[in-house]
Amino acid sequence: MNTGTPSIEINEVGPRDGLQIEKAFVPTEEKIALVDALSDCGFSRIEVTSFTSPKAIPALADAQEVMRRIRRPPDVIYTALVPNIRGLERAIEVGTQEMNLVMSSSETHNRANLRMTRDQSLAELTSILHAAQGTSTPCNVSLSTVFGCPFDGDVLVDDVLRLAHQLAEAGAAGITLCDTTGMAYPTQVAALCETVLRELPGLPITIHLHNTRGMALANAIAAWQTGVTRFDAAVGGLGGCPYAPGASGNVNTEELVHMFECMGVKTGVSLQPLLNIVRGLPQLVQREFSTPLLAAGHRLATHQPPAWLAEKFGPADGVHA
């Protein structure tokens, strides 16, 4: 099959995109411990928190304290979502190394999620990008709903390209193509990634997938085959979208790492410490959820055969022939 690059980079977004919609408030100390544990796994980036208004996202009201107190090994870039200039200032105060701005490529989702029209959001993001240029802090922009909007349906590729061009011209250091509610399918992912890579050469492109309809890993392969090398993912598959009933979480980091490492594609991420974190997640977010890779283990985590086999067939010599 067509293959992509021999290594990819993973941006772990669980602490922000996962925890922001959890009902139980995760205590600040536990958020810090989560990020610190993730720091030892080998991620390129960790999206730590969001500098939104505590009223809008109470789950992440402790953004400044978390960002200030996490450990900072030098090979990880610590990022955060910022919605406005005030958020940018607060994020910079506590040493956030890269900003993630966000707007939707579809009109209704932008209005529902950000309470602004797309034009208003574009103006807001442009002002943040200009302000950030003076601080030499790179700002990535996550474009939501590029593979479909839960209100408006399919989104025009031209709308995505127009926004990506405008944001790149305004100074975006990269664009993330977000399948916000899990509407993307493989041929669509391949087509849009190819188009964006061709139309915006040199601009780092990240893909952000959700597993709502089971296609997250298939879509990851499709993106990788086009040359995309940066992937958002959330440990345990945390996350979701309040505006799309049934929308499940982000692509599961441990499944993404496992798949690419099986294929010989280097992710930089170590599976075992990551699975140790997954084991603690239901306790952390105070609800049960399924952790299939933790249950099954690595594909080559083999098992002892049933004891009666040796009795029936004699010693195992030659069994592995």
Add this chain to the structure above:
Amino acid sequence: MNTGTPSIEINEVGPRDGLQIEKAFVPTEEKIALVDALSDCGFSRIEVTSFTSPKAIPALADAQEVMRRIRRPPDVIYTALVPNIRGLERAIEVGTQEMNLVMSSSETHNRANLRMTRDQSLAELTSILHAAQGTSTPCNVSLSTVFGCPFDGDVLVDDVLRLAHQLAEAGAAGITLCDTTGMAYPTQVAALCETVLRELPGLPITIHLHNTRGMALANAIAAWQTGVTRFDAAVGGLGGCPYAPGASGNVNTEELVHMFECMGVKTGVSLQPLLNIVRGLPQLVQREFSTPLLAAGHRLATHQPPAWLAEKFGPADGVHA
């Protein structure tokens, strides 16, 4: 991206491969109703039951009655698993149109699952294939563990090819490459499918995937890209493997159908009646399990925006622009 054929065939294996490991016995009438409902969905084949000893698989002890009493629309092929000549005779008595034989490509799994060595299984299957030739009933062979064995680990491609050649020579009408416990990954699937298609030209090849580690749909795409056109799948993702802790079910039929239809690849299967069946599955098997596509709906099943949007932004004119 590289694409496969514009249409595929789906073999629904839920009634056999799914129900065989359910703890609650599904009453005969309900099994018949399940198969009859599946018959209206558009599958090429339905694997109805298994003519194994009722002692070995009590869940399918009613094989003959189910096969005798299901409706038989003419465009569906009704198949069953048969483990030996006695099973073949029982299956033929009740009008089974195609047989599915099974053995493992790895030694230890064959011993654990079938209580025979691979050599013994090969002799048994050869005798069934020869007996079936006199009845003009086609026999497909499902080769288990071709992408890895939960006891022996990776399986040699040469072992798979040798068995496939021997079974084809003995009269197998097709070979199914089975990822019995969900150990396959996309590049591996592509490589083995390419090899088997090249080495056994003209022999129909089916792929049988499990979703244990989240890769079922990614593996389906990889197989389809090589030219494989036949897919096993189980409605609701029913199924599993008793010998691999954590091994989850078969690739979910509704997710497979949804993905390929989104890509414009015809499956022949209608999603809506299939989802109606999925809705009844937890009741049928007397346990809860997750049915994500039923919860989320088709990717274009869009939602009403929140009511406050119109108040804040005025009427929706232009929202969809």
